[in-house]
Amino acid sequence: MTGVEAGLLSQGLLALAASVAAVAAPARRRNVLAGAACTALAVAGALTGGAALAGRTGRIALEGVLPLGPLVLAPDRLGGFFMLLAGCVGAVVSVYAIGYVQGVSASRTAWCALAAFLLGMQLVPAAADVLALLSAWEVMALSSTVLVLTDHARRTEVRPAALWYAAMTHLSLVLLLAGTATLAAAARSTSFDAIAGAVRPGSVTGNVAFCLLALGGASKGGLFPLHVWLPRAHPQAPSHVSAAMSAAMVTMGVYVVLLTCLRLLPAGPTWWGVALVALGANSALYGILQAAVSSDLKRLLAHSTTENIGLAVLAAGVGILLRGHGAPGAGDVALTSCLLLLLSHAAFKTALFLAAGAVLHATGERDLDLLGGLAATMPWTATAFGVAAAGAAALPVTSGFVAEWVLLQALIHGAGPQDRLVAVVMPMAVGAVALTTGLTLLTCVKAFGTAFLGRPRSAGAAGAHECGWTMRLSVAASAAAVVLLGLVPGPLAASLAGAVGARGIRAVGLLGIDLPQVHALLDPLALGLAAAASTGAVALVSLVGSRRRRRERVALAWGCGGVRISPRMQYTATSYAEPLLRVFDDALRPERVVEITATGQGAVFVERVRFRQRLGDVVELAAYRPALAALDRLGALARRVQNGSVHRYLTFSFVALVVVLIAVTL
Amino acid sequence: MTPAAVSAAVSAAVTGATVSATVLAVLQCAVAVVVAPLLVGTMRQVRARLEGRAGPGVLQPWRDLRKLATKAPLQAAGTTVLSAVLPVVLLASSLVVCALVPLLGAAATPLVPDDLFVVVSILLVGSVAVALLGLDAGTAFGGMGSSRHMMITALVEPTVLVAVYALSVPAGGSALSEIVATRLADPAVIASPVSVLAVVALAVVVLAETGRLPVDNPSTHLELTMVHEAMVLESSGRDLAWLELGAWLRLTALLGLVANLVVPWGVATTASAGAVVLGAATLGAKLTVLGGVLAAGEVLLAKVRLFKVPELLAGSFVLAFLAVTASYLVV
Numbered sequence: 001m002t003g004v005e006a007g008l009l010s011q012g013l014l015a016l017a018a019s020v021a022a023v024a025a026p027a028r029r030r031n032v033l034a035g036a037a038c039t040a041l042a043v044a045g046a047l048t049g050g051a052a053l054a055g056r057t058g059r060i061a062l063e064g065v066l067p068l069g070p071l072v073l074a075p076d077r078l079g080g081f082f083m084l085l086a087g088c089v090g091a092v093v094s095v096y097a098i099g100y101v102q103g104v105s106a107s108r109t110a111w112c113a114l115a116a117f118l119l120g121m122q123l124v125p126a127a128a129d130v131l132a133l134l135s136a137w138e139v140m141a142l143s144s145t146v147l148v149l150t151d152h153a154r155r156t157e158v159r160p161a162a163l164w165y166a167a168m169t170h171l172s173l174v175l176l177l178a179g180t181a182t183l184a185a186a187a188r189s190t191s192f193d194a195i196a197g198a199v200r201p202g203s204v205t206g207n208v209a210f211c212l213l214a215l216g217g218a219s220k221g222g223l224f225p226l227h228v229w230l231p232r233a234h235p236q237a238p239s240h241v242s243a244a245m246s247a248a249m250v251t252m253g254v255y256v257v258l259l260t261c262l263r264l265l266p267a268g269p270t271w272w273g274v275a276l277v278a279l280g281a282n283s284a285l286y287g288i289l290q291a292a293v294s295s296d297l298k299r300l301l302a303h304s305t306t307e308n309i310g311l312a313v314l315a316a317g318v319g320i321l322l323r324g325h326g327a328p329g330a331g332d333v334a335l336t337s338c339l340l341l342l343l344s345h346a347a348f349k350t351a352l353f354l355a356a357g358a359v360l361h362a363t364g365e366r367d368l369d370l371l372g373g374l375a376a377t378m379p380w381t382a383t384a385f386g387v388a389a390a391g392a393a394a395l396p397v398t399s400g401f402v403a404e405w406v407l408l409q410a411l412i413h414g415a416g417p418q419d420r421l422v423a424v425v426m427p428m429a430v431g432a433v434a435l436t437t438g439l440t441l442l443t444c445v446k447a448f449g450t451a452f453l454g455r456p457r458s459a460g461a462a463g464a465h466e467c468g469w470t471m472r473l474s475v476a477a478s479a480a481a482v483v484l485l486g487l488v489p490g491p492l493a494a495s496l497a498g499a500v501g502a503r504g505i506r507a508v509g510l511l512g513i514d515l516p517q518v519h520a521l522l523d524p525l526a527l528g529l530a531a532a533a534s535t536g537a538v539a540l541v542s543l544v545g546s547r548r549r550r551r552e553r554v555a556l557a558w559g560c561g562g563v564r565i566s567p568r569m570q571y572t573a574t575s576y577a578e579p580l581l582r583v584f585d586d587a588l589r590p591e592r593v594v595e596i597t598a599t600g601q602g603a604v605f606v607e608r609v610r611f612r613q614r615l616g617d618v619v620e621l622a623a624y625r626p627a628l629a630a631l632d633r634l635g636a637l638a639r640r641v642q643n644g645s646v647h648r649y650l651t652f653s654f655v656a657l658v659v660v661l662i663a664v665t666l
Numbered sequence: 667m668t669p670a671a672v673s674a675a676v677s678a679a680v681t682g683a684t685v686s687a688t689v690l691a692v693l694q695c696a697v698a699v700v701v702a703p704l705l706v707g708t709m710r711q712v713r714a715r716l717e718g719r720a721g722p723g724v725l726q727p728w729r730d731l732r733k734l735a736t737k738a739p740l741q742a743a744g745t746t747v748l749s750a751v752l753p754v755v756l757l758a759s760s761l762v763v764c765a766l767v768p769l770l771g772a773a774a775t776p777l778v779p780d781d782l783f784v785v786v787s788i789l790l791v792g793s794v795a796v797a798l799l800g801l802d803a804g805t806a807f808g809g810m811g812s813s814r815h816m817m818i819t820a821l822v823e824p825t826v827l828v829a830v831y832a833l834s835v836p837a838g839g840s841a842l843s844e845i846v847a848t849r850l851a852d853p854a855v856i857a858s859p860v861s862v863l864a865v866v867a868l869a870v871v872v873l874a875e876t877g878r879l880p881v882d883n884p885s886t887h888l889e890l891t892m893v894h895e896a897m898v899l900e901s902s903g904r905d906l907a908w909l910e911l912g913a914w915l916r917l918t919a920l921l922g923l924v925a926n927l928v929v930p931w932g933v934a935t936t937a938s939a940g941a942v943v944l945g946a947a948t949l950g951a952k953l954t955v956l957g958g959v960l961a962a963g964e965v966l967l968a969k970v971r972l973f974k975v976p977e978l979l980a981g982s983f984v985l986a987f988l989a990v991t992a993s994y995l996v997v
Contacts, residue, residue, distance in 0.1 A: 292820075372804070375746045395794065396787045408783050412831045412840060415994055423994035427987055430831050431824045438823030441790060442816040445797045449812065454804030455744055519839050526778045530765065531788075534695070535758035538908065542754060545904050549738035551750065557742035557900050559805035560889050571801070571809020579817045583976045 004058025007048025008073050008126060014041035015119040022111030034111040035098035038118060039091050045122035046087025052080025052126075053495055059128070066131055069190060074128035077499040078262065081339055082125035082255045085346050088481075089248040090118040092474045096354050097240040099470035100361065105150050105238045116143035117244065124252050130180040130190040137176060137252075141169040144249060147241040148233050161232040168229035172219035176256065179212030183264060192263060201265040201272075210272055213260040214279070221253025221309040222302075224283040225619045231290070234302035235366060239357020242298060246305045247349040251342050254312050258338070261320050262500060270421070273321025276313055277425060281432035283310025286619075288439040292446070293581050293588060293615055295368045295573040297356045300447060301349065304392065307436060308345040312338050315407050318429060319500070322414045325422050329517025332502030334410035337403055339496040340489070344391060344399035347485055351388035351478035355381045358467040358475060359451065363460040368573035370458035371451040377464040380472045382452040384479035389444035391482035394437055397524040397531070399485035405522055406493070406513065407433065413518035439580075446576045455567040487525050489513055574613065590615050686937035691765035691778075697946055698764040698922075702914035703727035705921070705957050710885075712961040727914070731907055739903035745802050752795040752802070753901060753908035759792040760915035769922045770945035771934030772843040780842040782830045789875065792912060793819045799909075800897030807889050811896025814972060818881060818893065821976050822874045825867050825983045832864035832989035833927070842923075849930045856928065863989035865927055870982035872920040874975070876913070879964040881975055891969065918953065921960070925952035 001009075018037035025033045052058075052075040059074040075083055097114065104110070120140030127133035145166045152158040184190045186205045187198035199206050215226070222230040230250075234242040257276065261268055287306030294300040315338035322331030358381045359374060360366055375382040391398035408430065415426040456462035466472070485492065490507025497505035508514035512523030559569075581590055595610040642648075707724040714721030741749055766780045766788070793815065800812030834840040836855045837848040849856050874881045877894040886892055889899075898909045926933050932948025934941035970978065 373744065375748070376744075390794075393790075393794070394787065395791050396784065401787055405781075405783055405787075408827065409840070412834050417994050420995060424991060427828055427831060427990040430828050430990075431983065431987065434824040434827035435820070437827075438820030441794060441823075442820045445794055445801075445812070445816050449798055449801035453746060453748065453798065453801045454809075520779075520781070520841070522779055522781065522784070527762075527784065530691075530778050531758060531762050534761040534765070535754060538754045538757045538761070542750075542904060542908070545735065549736065549903070552738050552740050553743065554740050555743050557745070557803040557805050559803070560807055560899060567804065569806050570804045571806065571813060576809065576813045576816075579813055579972065580820070582973060583817065583821070 002056060002058040003051050004048055004056050004075065005060055006058075007044055007051060008058065008060050008075075008123075010044045011041055011048065011119060011122055014044055015115045017041075018115035019112045022108050022115065027106075030108070030111065031098050031101060031106055034115070035094055038094035038097070038111070038115055041115060042087050042090030042094055042118050042122075044087070045118070046084050046091060049075070049080045049083025049085070049087050049122070049125075053077055053084055053499060054080070055498070062132075066135065068131055069129075071127075071132040071135060072129040072191065073123065073126045073132055075126040076128075076263070078255075078258060079125035079127075081496060081499045082251065083122050085251060085343060086118070086121040086125070086248040089244055089346050089350050090121065092350055092354070092478050093240045093244045094118070095477075096243070096357070096471050096474035099468040100240055100357060101238065104153065107150075110147065110150050110238075113143045113146040114241070114244075117147060117241075117249075121244070121248055121252065125255055128192055130184050130192075130195075134173070134177060134180065137173060140249060140252070141166075141173060144241070144245055145169065148237045150238055150241070151236070155236070158236045161229075161236040165229045165233040168219055168226065171226075172216045172253075175212050175216030175219060179209045179216060179260075182209045182212065192259075195264050196266070199265060201268040206265050206268070210260055210265060210268060213264075214257055214272075214276070217253040217256035217260075218279060218283075218313075219253070220256070221250045221313070222283075222287075222306045223253070223279055223310060223313060224286040224306060225623060227283065227287065227303075227306045228617065228620050228624060230302045230306055231294075231299045231617070234305070234353075235296055235298040239298070239353055239360060242302075243350045243353035243357070246302065246353055247346040250305055250309055251312075251346065254309060254316065254338070254342060257313060257316055258335075258500070261316065262335075267324060268320065270321065270324055273317045273319075273324065274421070274425060276317025276320065277429055278317075280310045280312070280314025280317055281429060283307065284314060284436045285310075285432055285439075288436050288443060289584055289587060290615075290617070292439050292443045293577045293590075295577075297359065297366050297368055297371075297447065297451065298353070299366075300368070300443065301352050301356060304440070304443065305345075305349060307440065308341065308349070308392075311404075311407070311433065311436065312341045312345070314429060314433070315341055315410070318407075318410060318414065318426075321422065321425065322410070325419050327414050327416065327422070329504070330410045330414040332497065332500070332505070333406060333515050333518055334414070335500040336493060336497045336502050336505055337407035337410055339499060340399070340403035340406055340493060343492075343496070344403045344482070344485060347399055347478055347481040348388040348391035351384050351475055351482060352392065354471070354475045354478065355385040355388065358471055359464075361467055361471075362464040363458075365458060365460045368447065368450045371456070371461045372454045372458075372567060372570065373452070373456040373461060374464050375452040378452075378466050380466055381475060382448075384475040385452065386448055387479040388482055389448045391486070393441045393444040395441075397483075397486045397528045399482050399489070402486050402489045402493075402513065402522065402524060404433070404437065406515065409515055409518050409520045413520075442577075442580065446573055450571070450573045450576060454570050457567050457570065457572070487511075487528055489524065587618070588615060589618055687778075690771050690934075690937055690942065693942065694767075694769045694771075695761050695764050697770060697949070698761075698915055698918050699911070701950065701953065702911065702918040703731055705918050705953050706914050708954060709957045709961040709964075712958050713965055716962060716965045727910075731911060734902075734907035734910065735904055737903035739901070739905040742803055742900065744804065745900070748798060749802050749901070750905065752799040753905040753912070755795040756792045756799075756912035757908040757915070759788050759795065760912040760919065762788050763792075763919045764915055766842070767919045767923045768842050768846050768926055768933055769919065769949055770942050771937065772846040782834065782840045782842055782845070783827070785842070786826050786830065789916065790819070792916060793875075796894070796897050796909070799901065803900040805900060807892070807896045807899055810890075811893050811899075814893045815897060818874055818975060818979075821979045822871055825979060825986050826871050826875075828983065828986035828990055829864045829867040829871065832860060832986055832993060833868075835860070835990065835993040846926060846930050846933055847935065849927065850933070850935065856930070860989050860993040863985045863992065865924065867982045867986035867989065868927070869924055870978065870985075872924055874979065876917045876920060878917075878960065879967045880970045880978070883969045886969075921953055921956050922949060925949070925956050 021033040123136035291303035319335035394400040488511035490511040510525040800808035934945040
């Protein structure tokens with residue numbers, strides 16, 4: 001038995017152990033025992049994934065689970081990467097959950113569902129045949145639906161959110177099922193290796209399968225226009241579940257896309273790459289635009305997931321496009337950047353969601369317009385959120401910065417004068433990436449600035465307190481990962497490059513990245529040292545100055561002539577995004593109501609002004625609502641057929657019998 | 667990583683090229699710190715004379731800086747430690763930009779890349795630092811300035827990156843030393859339509875990033891129209907000195923970059939003392955001319971309405987985009 005096989009088996013056993021602990025342990029010990037078992041399960045997944053990423057192999061065939069055939073688990077290097085990612089996120093999230101969950105979210109069902117969810121996520125990328133992929137996918141989908149439903153008894157918003165989520169995640173399963181079935185039927189085998197050789201990517205079967213699988217992945221990844229479940233499910237799920245879903249589960253959507261384009265149907269036609277770039281760019285822009293104008297902290301983070309997954313899909317599309325268009329070196333770099341983007345997203349999004357959970361825990365508020373001043377009361381959470389937000393905004397030297405730099409290098413080296421299509425696609429992609437980066441900056445400053453700086457805007461925010469040590473530890477660990485992945489990305493980038501079949505990318509200097517294909521290198525640690533040197537110099541001068549003239553405390557800020565104590569004078573998250581909302585008025589279509597009540601003396605003297613603003617999802621209003629209404633009408637028509645009368649049902653049975661008899665005799 | 671590998675990496679890093687590049691970077695920072703207040707003083711003086719005022723003289727920014735640096739900063743209750751940290755971050759980020767941008771010479775270090783994308787990202791660190799500073803005290807004007815500043819930063823970003831892309835096409839990479847070297851070796855590149863479009867787009871970006879007219883009025887006293895000034899309203903003493911110097915350094919680095927892209931002659935390509943002195947002299951001349959032109963232009967311009975700024979930036983994005991597509995499709 002190889003290490004990978006042992007790792008795969010141990011994950012099954014540990015998931016079982018976690019479920020037993022969740023069910024059998026007394027309520028007082030349940031969190032610690034089940035949490036420890038879940039952490040062990042996730043660590044086993046991470047280790048197995050790490051081994052597979054390093055090139056170790058192992059194969060487990062589970063006979064007799066399904067009547068169709070054995071379930072084969074054999075992670076390749078790409079699968080190993082996604083297993084590693086899911087395992088690392090799972091471990092952090094499990095430790096956090098020990099301190100975070102209470103009441104319904106600490107129930108037996110919730111812990112069992114968490115174990116099943118982690119196992120499902122870790123086995124999706126391990127699958128080596130269609131059956132195993134779909135089974136693990138369904139485990140992941142079902143258990144996460146249960147987790148989203150956790151708090152349904154107390155809050156009415158949870159049920160519709162879970163319903164949307166269940167529908168969209170099963171839409172994804174149906175698309176995946178159809179896509180893999182198309183391939184399996186053509187190849188007459190369910191094994192990935194058999195499919196890879198049997199179906200030509202450019203054929204009709206190949207194109208149909210690509211469309212179905214890419215849409216299935218897009219639905220899971222929350223890509224535009226299939227993103228509608230994300231902003232509903234994430235705010236309603238417990239924060240550790242949102243973190244796991246947003247940081248790890250949605251990346252499985254990208255895994256499906258990469259699996260399709262690199263392993264099942266390698267070297268596909270040009271339009272695949274262009275379609276993926278368009279899908280990714282639209283998702284990135286739409287997601288970040290919605291995030292920039294959201295005031296609900298978790299909704300904002302959910303929209304930003306759409307953006308990040310969009311960027312990763314854009315990178316994948318660029319890689320596939322360039323590999324087929326005479327720039328395989330730049331294509332390799334783009335595919336590597338896709339994995340780096342996902343890893344970076346996993347690190348900072350875990351930290352952000354967990355920190356948001358800590359804020360919710362401490363203040364009872366998710367609305368940024370009611371938060372403020374938390375940096376004083378929650379210094380750990382504030383620091384971790386700030387670092388992770390810097391990672392999300394791709395500021396140097398964080399993981400997000402490195403990933404985006406690699407993507408930009410691929411983009412600017414991809415085009416050549418001989419290829420007009422690429423020469424137009426690349427600058428548009430650079431523009432989309434750049435606008436996304438700019439809006440992400442605004443979003444991150446807004447989220448951090450309004451939640452943690454300024455003065456508290458509500459009683460809940462004023463009475464905030466720092467969270468327990470398991471929560472602090474996991475938030476700090478994920479924030480540290482953001483910095484670490486940004487400072488020393490070299491070795492990791494080299495091994496990720498291997499996972500997508502890219503050659504030449506290696507570590508250089510102080511563990512920086514060398515991209516010989518595009519003659520570019522980046523050494524973030526050296527850059528960090530340069531920054532530290534200049535910061536140190538300035539800080540030293542400041543320190544000497546503060547010896548001479550001490551900082552003086554004053555009671556009130558100046559604010560151009562005296563600030564009122566009322567925190568309502570501050571800018572809120574909504575007002576912060578108002579200029580942007582005006583600029584993108586046509587894309588966002590906000591609904592504003594301004595009521596002005598005048599006093600008696602004409603319209604000059606105003607007694608009261610009320611302002612209300614509602615932001616709907618344009619896509620949802622334009623596409624989903626009409627489709628759902630049509631389905632509703634269909635349902636109402638079907639109800640006429642079933643009126644509850646026994647006579648009518650007997651007639652139906654009789655007619656059916658007659659039809660069958662006629663059909664048989666013909 | 668084993669200790670042996672670490673020592674090998676360190677010894678590889680400490681080569682002659684690294685040492686001379688580090689010396690050059692430190693020199694560039696020092697020159698920029700000296701020149702930046704003078705540049706701002708010159709610009710203000712030019713403006714004053716053109717407006718018919720006597721003006722306070724070229725050295726006034728230096729005197730202001732000295733006065734502020736020796737005064738104690740005031741910190742309002744309820745503000746965080748960021749009030750003291752963020753001015754340092756802005757100044758440090760501006761210094762790193764000055765070290766990386768080819769002001770005196772274009773000598774790449776093997777480790778710290780003078781990649782234009784990296785420079786842009788470091789500029790963003792400074793922008794974010796100032797924006798957070800505006801929110802720290804929880805005042806209405808601070809939030810207003812911060813919100814406007816981030817909107818402009820967000821909308822400038824596409825132009826910046828696409829302009830960088832356009833500049834990197836002839837050089838085959840986004841390293842600044844390569845870009846400047848290509849322009850020195852083949853001056854025809856500078857006058858090519860592609861390069862002109864890209865530099866014009868970049869110039870609009872510089873105006874927006876450094877808060878000059880027509881995007882922001884640096885000498886405004888009306889709070890409601892402020893962008894940059896509104897965010898630093900709460901800072902005083904030493905903190906304000908760092909913020910002012912940081913902003914001036916940004917202006918110097920970006921104007922120096924544009925100047926050296928348009929007129930690359932004089933930039934030292936070797937690390938010899940003579941070349942660096944020549945580089946410093948030509949940089950002074952270029953900055954004086956460019957600053958004078960900018961100041962003269964500001965006399966003639968009015969600040970555009972905030973919601974007209976996106977149109978200006980969209981226009982510059984189109985220029986940058988045309989520059990990239992033209993570089994592939996026209997040649």
